[in-house]
Amino acid sequence: MAERYWNEQIETMPRDEMIKLQSERLVKQIKHVWDNVPYYRKKMEEKGVSPDDIHGIEDLHKLPFLSKTDLRDGYPYGLLAVPLSDCVRIQSTSGTTGKRVVAFYTQNDVDMWEDCVARAITAAGGTKDDVVQVAYGYGLFTGGSGLHGGSHKVGCLTLPMSSGNTERQIQFMIDLGSTILCCTPSYAAYIGETLAEMGYTPDDIKLKAGIFGAEPWTEEMRQQIEKSLGIKAFDIYGLTETSGPGVAFECCEQKGMHINEDNFIAEIIDPETGEPLPDGTKGELVFTSITKEAFPLIRYRTRDICVLSREKCSCGRTLVKMSKPMGRSDDMLIIKGVNVFPSQIETVLIKDFKAAPNYQIIVDRIGTTDTFEIKVELSDDMFSDTIKDVVTLEKKLSADIQQILGIKAKITLVEPKSIPRSEGKAVRVIDKRRLV
Amino acid sequence: MTVKQLSVFVENRPGRLSAVTEALAGAGINIRAVSIADTKDFGIMRIIVNDTDKAIAALKESGFLASAANVIAVIADDKPGSMASIMKILYNDNISVEYMYAAFINRDKGMACLILRVDNNDAAVTALTEAGVKLISEKEISEI
Incomplete structure (x- = not known):
């Protein structure tokens, strides 16, 4: 033809x-x-x-x-x-x-x-x-x-x-x-x-x-x-x-x-x-x-x-x-078709917690769907002895991220200093998708 | 009269509880009571120890997030209905219990020790004391 x-x-x-x-x-x-x-x-x-x-x-x-x-x-x-x-x-x-x-x-x-x-x-x-x-x-x-x-x-x-x-x-x-x-x-x-x-x-x-x-x-x-x-x-x-x-x-x-x-x-x-x-x-x-x-x-x-x-x-x-x-x-990431800058996530963390805790963005692709996870290191003033308080904080963070980015991220709270550092700086983004 | 409780943030992955207890063991801390509240990704371990300040320092040294809160340690008769009567006293004064667990404290035979986290410590202490319920002090805990 x-x-x-x-x-x-x-x-x-x-x-x-x-x-x-x-x-x-x-x-x-x-x-x-x-x-x-x-x-x-x-x-x-x-x-x-x-x-x-x-x-x-x-x-x-x-x-x-x-x-x-x-x-x-x-x-x-x-x-x-x-x-x-x-x-x-x-x-x-x-x-x-x-x-x-x-x-x-x-x-x-x-x-x-x-x-x-x-x-x-x-x-x-x-x-x-x-x-x-x-x-x-x-x-x-x-x-x-x-x-x-x-x-x-x-x-x-x-x-x-x-x-x-x-x-x-x-x-x-x-x-x-x-x-x-x-x-x-x-x-x-x-x-x-x-x-x-x-x-x-x-x-x-x-x-x-x-x-x-x-x-x-x-x-x-x-x-x-x-x-x-x-x-x-x-x-x-x-x-x-x-x-x-x-x-x-x-x-x-x-x-x-x-x-x-x-x-x-x-x-x-x-x-x-x-x-x-x-x-x-x-x-x-x-x-x-x-x-x-x-x-x-x-x-x-x-x-x-x-x-x-x-x-x-x-x-x-x-x-x-x-x-x-x-x-x-x-450093822009494209996740589920949406442009994401790590700095935007930092903005939300600063807004919600006053100071930005250490965080790490983990992007992967399961089958053909992108997965988007943000690990956040918990700090003293974010922590409480009741599950209720910690879960409320996690939900607020999740909602604020979704509002800013337009897509949902899985928020995982992790122990202090558990995010790997490279030359003193936390590794901000791990993209496991192998798109190239 | 309240006692200090330690809360430790613990991720849900193998080896974390081992690390927490190792850190406490290394500092020679004795655990008087323990409970864990769990979610899908993490848990909060609550413990009552003989030396809270030393325990917090040891945990922070090992990189854990730990904080202290005041809770009430109640001595109850080890017999049917005694817990019900304690709950009733709190309920009568509209005091809400956030969580509770049992401690490994058996000073006297036939007695049990309960740890209560309530929404208003002062009101709870007053209500329980007025009703004749025996509470344990921080000093007593450290001396056991």
């Missing part, structure tokens, strides 16, 4: 034409932020660079980086590049305290985003004859609305299920003949397990493909999901800061994700020095959005570690491919 593209011209564009297109758009974008975002202008002036210095993508390295700290400093309107009245949408990151990012979209931004997702759906074999079940969470999270919009654009019959209520998901899947499932990989795995538990086999459903993202997953997990649901499973990448899912997507080759380079210029840098690294080298992924109007990010450091590859892809696309993220250059 011939490969289908959503936008064949762009997706198979020769490299030199793509560079020309990116260069034109970059020059225009830099002028746009210089004129409309004082925050950018100041950053550029500090680095001694002006729009006159930017003639094409070869000048990209002259521009200052943007980090999550900049987004936090600019919250909420500091990086907005158009009048608020020109914006039609807001999305936000998963709500990590103090690090929340609010992204703005004009109608053109939404159209561009949906176009990117439409390419991903088409690459996964989707057409207007498909029934797309969106089981990502809806709301401020970009997963639900991103895939929803892309599915509409392709013309698929779209089921806005949101996540949860798994038996109902399966019932709809059977009754309405869903052919493409979109959700987090761990939820897809869970749906697969539930399907079997309910006494069904993949033959009872019409699913042929799945588009899964928002959290790290392995090849083993892909095979397991493909087997349990009888589908081909495709990876999708994106972040709220740049628009949402669809910045990059997998094709039939299922080996790396094509980046939508006409909208996002990708670079790999050395996370320590900030120096750009050649294709094929492992480093931190940096994006410049060259078509976004409302919330354009220039050289945004994603903190995701990966490799870019320009090897010819059998699908015919010429878009550069990124590997699955192999880790982070900061």
Whole structure:
């Protein structure tokens, strides 16, 4: 079967034409932020660079980086590049305290985003004859609305299920003949397990493909999901800061994700020095959005570690491919699809106990589900002779953590000094998931 | 008149009780009463010893979390109904018992010793003393 593209011209564009297109758009974008975002202008002036210095993508390295700290400093309107009245949408990151990012979209931004997702759906074999079940969470999270919009654009019959209520998901899947499932990989795995538990086999459903993202997953997990649901499973990448899912997507080759380079210029840098690294080298992924109007990010450091590859892809696309993220250059953990910073847990401990006791985060994966445990060393003023008092404290901690992070952690109170120290410092995170 | 009770936080894993009792043994501490309240992940061991301060120091030295609380040690006749009468005295004054356990103290034949943790020590001591119930003092405990 011939490969289908959503936008064949762009997706198979020769490299030199793509560079020309990116260069034109970059020059225009830099002028746009210089004129409309004082925050950018100041950053550029500090680095001694002006729009006159930017003639094409070869000048990209002259521009200052943007980090999550900049987004936090600019919250909420500091990086907005158009009048608020020109914006039609807001999305936000998963709500990590103090690090929340609010992204703005004009109608053109939404159209561009949906176009990117439409390419991903088409690459996964989707057409207007498909029934797309969106089981990502809806709301401020970009997963639900991103895939929803892309599915509409392709013309698929779209089921806005949101996540949860798994038996109902399966019932709809059977009754309405869903052919493409979109959700987090761990939820897809869970749906697969539930399907079997309910006494069904993949033959009872019409699913042929799945588009899964928002959290790290392995090849083993892909095979397991493909087997349990009888589908081909495709990876999708994106972040709220740049628009949402669809910045990059997998094709039939299922080996790396094509980046939508006409909208996002990708670079790999050395996370320590900030120096750009050649294709094929492992480093931190940096994006410049060259078509976004409302919330354009220039050289945004994603903190995701990966490799870019320009090897010819059998699908015919010429878009550069990124590997699955192999880790982070900061201490962020992704647990059950939610971004977790150890500092957030520290904030809760300080709030509940005045001083932060020693703690340790233990993340593991049982089957396909992440487990999340926080061990907390009990101190004198947290201890009492009655079980009631200690259990009350444990419950309060558990509730506060859930409120801050949006996911539940198992709290385990442990004896003083029982958390292993390394050179005097407690080891804060133990991630046993082996995702890379 | 109350006595001091030691509470020790003990994780639910093999060897922890051995470590607690080793620490006490090493300091020459004699245990007069003991009970453990357990949950899924941890327990609280409550003990009454001949020298509370020395015991706390020894436990902290071994890395344990230990604290002291005041409890009441009651002497009761070892016969049907004597515990019921003690509970009745407390109930009449609306005093709530958080937990209780028996001690290894048999000074006189035919007598038993109960350790009570109540929500109001002063009220309980007054009520029990007025009703003629015999309480043991900290000094008596250390001298046994």
